[in-house]
Amino acid sequence: MSPQEFLQALRQTLGAEAVLSGDAVPARYHTDWSGTPPVAPLALVRPRSTEDVSATLRLCHQHRVPVVPQGGLTGLAGAAVPSADCVALSLERMPAIEAIDARSATMTVQAGATLQAVQEAAVDAGLAFGVDLGARGSCQIGGNVATNAGGNGVLQHGMMREQVLGLEVVLADGTVLPMLRPMLKNNTGYDLKQFFIGAEGTLGVITRVLLRLRPLPQAKATALLALPGFDQALAVLQRMQGRFGNSVAAFELMWDNFVQASVQWQQLQAPLAERHPLLALIDVDGKDEASLRESVEAALGDAMEAGEVADAVIAQSQTQAKSLWKLREAPAELNTQMHPPVNFDVSLPQAEIGRFAAAIQAAFDARWPGHHTLFFGHVGDGNLHVSTDGATVGGACEAVEAELYRVVGAFHGSVSAEHGIGLHKKPFLALSRTPQELAAMRAIKAALDPLGLMNPGKVF
Amino acid sequence: MSPQEFLQALRQTLGAEAVLSGDAVPARYHTDWSGTPPVAPLALVRPRSTEDVSATLRLCHQHRVPVVPQGGLTGLAGAAVPSADCVALSLERMPAIEAIDARSATMTVQAGATLQAVQEAAVDAGLAFGVDLGARGSCQIGGNVATNAGGNGVLQHGMMREQVLGLEVVLADGTVLPMLRPMLKNNTGYDLKQFFIGAEGTLGVITRVLLRLRPLPQAKATALLALPGFDQALAVLQRMQGRFGNSVAAFELMWDNFVQASVQWQQLQAPLAERHPLLALIDVDGKDEASLRESVEAALGDAMEAGEVADAVIAQSQTQAKSLWKLREAPAELNTQMHPPVNFDVSLPQAEIGRFAAAIQAAFDARWPGHHTLFFGHVGDGNLHVSTDGATVGGACEAVEAELYRVVGAFHGSVSAEHGIGLHKKPFLALSRTPQELAAMRAIKAALDPLGLMNPGKVF
Structure with a gap:
């Protein structure tokens, strides 16, 4: 059966409007936020029901056509980027x-x-x-x-x-x-x-x-903390968790280079009078806005006295909390502000993150003077993000990756904390998994998808 | 290779003292707490390291000998009961x-x-x-x-x-x-x-x-509550979770028949002056023993005023808390006190548990007058346990199972909340899983254990 006949069969089964092909597939379905070069799929299918999805997969299976599932296309590892011979299957018409x-x-x-x-x-x-x-x-x-x-x-x-x-x-x-x-x-x-x-x-x-x-938390307190160094960041996190337990809802760390880029890209006001090595955003849940803010203030007062915190802003309203959090949203600008960004999402034993960031900064400084690299992340979970501007390393994106993952290996970290493997991290997967583990994964893949049609070439 | 030669090879690899066979295998390895008829395995292997386990499995694989892993043998579904042709692999010498x-x-x-x-x-x-x-x-x-x-x-x-x-x-x-x-x-x-x-x-x-x-919670408050009915039990749980959030550490419900059996079997003092349809044990975590007990007391006072709680004891010490919890430990006596027990571990949409227990009691009353059936469970998680004394239903254990699982099906529940399937629930697995799901499970089993040597005959 020719591609044309296959498309015909798809249209017959799902209705013509659910199937786009060739130039009719809008460019936004050709890639995702990972910066992978765009590829036009054989067809874009937009089912309206589970039955539509099942019918599509049955047809693809019958005709041995690969399927690439697509969600919001915001992935940073390239897992939703289509291949030229595939059906891109977008779930966007199933938003109920x-x-x-x-x-x-x-x-x-x-x-x-x-x-x-x-x-x-x-x-x-x-x-x-x-x-x-x-x-x-x-x-x-x-x-x-x-x-x-x-x-x-x-x-x-x-x-x-x-x-x-x-x-x-x-x-x-x-x-x-x-x-x-x-x-x-x-x-x-x-x-x-x-x-x-x-x-x-x-x-x-x-x-x-x-x-x-x-x-739903009845009250939330948000604070921005200025920290003299990484060990102080961990100390204040432990202090807050000791005092507020599982009510500590977020603890996001931002190195100064990230803060400066965020302020500039989003045209924000500088959040504090002075610059500091690190800023942390912390959210704490509670029952009553006023008394919660008071206890957070008291705890942060103790942290300042102990030298863990150099300066702090406690949001006095949810509007102010939102504007403090705005600082953390710079990653949405990476694709437009960096040319291109080389993004990392690694995890490490928590106590090592400060040393790891310093080691990367030093290694990159030595090799690519003038490189622009941002450090930020969910440090409470041992997860660090790093983004380097490809233009500032003379386009040596692969060398930047190889260098960083080498250091991850030395620190016994993971090459992907939360973004997944997709296309981009396939070369580095073996740094975090043994051949035996990869063989077991492949056996499971073969058991559930014996023809290898589901998102082929991704992960493995 | 004969079984004797295989045993010889095992002994050579692991050392003679790690391998017992024939009458040398103590009876305790022949079955578990599920009441499954005992079976002597071909051999009992007790490895001291991962390398030993790997060597054992390699030999079994080479000689096509099934392996039944054994832990503490406390399972209630028969998953660790050996077959006559298997190596029972006990992990008891790896307790570090x-x-x-x-x-x-x-x-x-x-x-x-x-x-x-x-x-x-x-x-x-x-x-x-x-x-x-x-x-x-x-x-x-x-x-x-x-x-x-x-x-x-x-x-x-x-x-x-x-x-x-x-x-x-x-x-x-x-x-x-x-x-x-x-x-x-x-x-x-x-x-x-x-x-x-x-x-x-x-x-x-x-x-x-x-x-x-x-x-580690710095303080814990324990209370035993007497409840007029199931809806009141849910109401007081919601009240306590609303007030103490995730600090509500346990909420165990015991129907009166369970309470009476527990008191008798363990020779305990009656926990309250009168009998009540339901008792609940509740644990709440906090920072300070005295103030926590006070807030729990206040919350329970409100619950009594609202008619949710008929009577309550709040433990005044950890010793008293332990003795209240003793009431919940009757299940350890089931095997000696029932002849035999027919044990169930079902889960249901939480709000349905009261109706479900009443439906089972009524169905059993009609068919087996004088049956002795206990109801208890982790109601906060939607999990109910039921145990019927086989002697009180004239040994009709299979009919008791069929009847109860029929009602589980009607309530759209699960035939195993936490005990697993093992041997005992295999006939009922299809009530909780579709043929397509079971086929996918079998495909994964075949992928990771192509010769079907790992605990064969269990689950499927």
């Missing part, structure tokens, strides 16, 4: 928030719902969703699950995996697995849904998600 | 607590460490372990992982899966997978360790576990 059960604190959504829509629906029901990240307005919940997204809420609620109570998944041959049972505890055979979380679309297409919701 | 890192709140242990040893080591380091269950003194952490154990701490910390940061696993052919990296976030390919959690030893043998520890 289907059900919320406030009593059991669960929500059922289609995979194409944006993270922000999920967050807002949870708040409307008097609850909260546990994952938050900068791309919230564009990224989709199915992509968040497929990449086991992290973000700013991991410290308190864990990664995406810990928010997922159930999944509906379509396998490569069109088989639907309805793993959407609402029970918190269900030890009936293998917990199949776990296999698809973080698999980056290589084992199946996620079509529905049963999410666990969290209590 | 290898490392504790208090700063990152992690612990590395061999699979044969008892749950209680893990709990005590955590407390010695100023931390706590998130899982607790009645068999703590005998059950082993490897078995807890293999069955994704639940227990009394799920409400606050989740099931065993959420305590596992890393695993070392030996596959059927002897391959060692060293998935023990200490990072909280590590999205490098499939999260392989998830596949082995809850797989009941059918995919590999767990040899080491990297555990996540939790902050």
Whole structure:
């Protein structure tokens, strides 16, 4: 069967408007936020239901056509970038928030719902969703699950995996697995849904998600802290967790180079009178705005006395809290401000992060004087992000990667904390996994997708 | 090669004292707490290291000998019961607590460490372990992982899966997978360790576990509540969670028939002057014993005024708290007090549990007048346990099972919340999983254990 006949069959099954091909596929489906060179797929399919997804996969399976699932295309590892011979399968026409059960604190959504829509629906029901990240307005919940997204809420609620109570998944041959049972505890055979979380679309297409919701904090205090150094940052985090326990909802660290870039790119006011080696954003949940702010202030007062904190701003309103958090949202500008950005998302034993950042800075300084490199991350979870402007290293992006991952290996870190492997990190996967582990992964891939049609060339 | 030659090869590789066969295998390795008829294995192997386990599995693979992994043999579904042609592989000589890192709140242990040893080591380091269950003194952490154990701490910390940061696993052919990296976030390919959690030893043998520890609560308040009915139990749980959030550490519900049996079997004093339809044990964590007890007392006062609680005892000391909790430990007596017990571990949408228990009681009353059936469970997680004395239903244990699972199906529940499938629940697995899900599980089993040697006949 020719490609034309295959497209014809797709259109017959799904309706003509669900299938675009050739020049009719808008350029935005050709790549994602990873900066991977764009590729036009054979076709773009935009199903409206699980049945549509199943029918599409059945046809692709029959005709041996690869499938690349696409969510909000905000991934930073290239996992959703199409190949020229594939069907790009966008879930964007399946954005429904289907059900919320406030009593059991669960929500059922289609995979194409944006993270922000999920967050807002949870708040409307008097609850909260546990994952938050900068791309919230564009990224989709199915992509968040497929990449086991992290973000700013991991410290308190864990990664995406810990928010997922159930999944509906379509396998490569069109088989639907309805793993959407609402029970918190269900030890009936293998917990199949776990296999698809973080698999980056290589084992199946996620079509529905049963999410666990969290209590909506009645009050929140936000503070921006200026820190003399990394060890002080850890000390103040430990102090705050000792005092507020699991109510410490976020602890984001920003090195000065990141802060300066953020202020400039987003045209913000400088948040503090002076520059400091590190700034931290901290959120603490509580019951009552005024008394919470008071206890946070007291704790930070103790931290200042102990020399852990050099200066601090405590937000006096939610508007001010939002404007402090704006500082952390610079990563959305990386693609336009760097030419191109070389992005890293590594994890390390927490205590090593300061030394690691200094080692990278020194190694890059020696090799690429004048390089522009930003350090920031979810330090409470041991997760550091690094972005280097490719233009400032003379375009030596691959050498920058090789150098940084060499140091990750030396520190026994992970080459991907939360962004996944996709296309970009395939060469470095073996730094974080043994050949035996990779062989076991491949065996599972072959078991669930024997023809190798699901997102081929990604991860492995 | 004859069985004798195979045993010879095992002894040569592992040392004679690590291998017992025939009558030399003590009877305690012939079955577990599930009441499954005992079976003597071909051999009992007791390795002292991961290398020993790997060597054993390599030999078994070479000679096509099935392997049944054994932990503390406290399972209630028969997953660790040997077959006559198998090597029973006991992890009991691998009980080491290898490392504790208090700063990152992690612990590395061999699979044969008892749950209680893990709990005590955590407390010695100023931390706590998130899982607790009645068999703590005998059950082993490897078995807890293999069955994704639940227990009394799920409400606050989740099931065993959420305590596992890393695993070392030996596959059927002897391959060692060293998935023990200490990072909280590590999205490098499939999260392989998830596949082995809850797989009941059918995919590999767990040899080491990297555990996540939790902050040690500085104070704990324990109360026993008398409740007029199930809806009031849910109301008081919601009230306490609204007031104390995630600090509500346990909420265990006991129906009066359970309470009476527990008092009698353990020769306890009646905990309250009168009998009540339901008793609940509640634990709340806090910072300061006296002020915590005061706020719990105030909250329970409100609950009494609202008619949710009929009577309550608040423990005035940890000794008294322990003695209140003793009431919940009757399940350890089931095997000696019932002839035999027919045990159930189901989960249901939380709000349905009261109606479900009443429906079972009525159905059994109609068919087996005079039956003795106990209801109790982790109601905060939607998990109910039921135990019927086989002698009181004229030995019609299978009919009791069929009847109860029929009602579970009608309530859209799960046939196993936390005990797993093992041998006992195989006939009922299809009530909780579709044929497509079971096919996907079998495909994964075949991928990781192509010869079908790992705990064959269990789960599927």
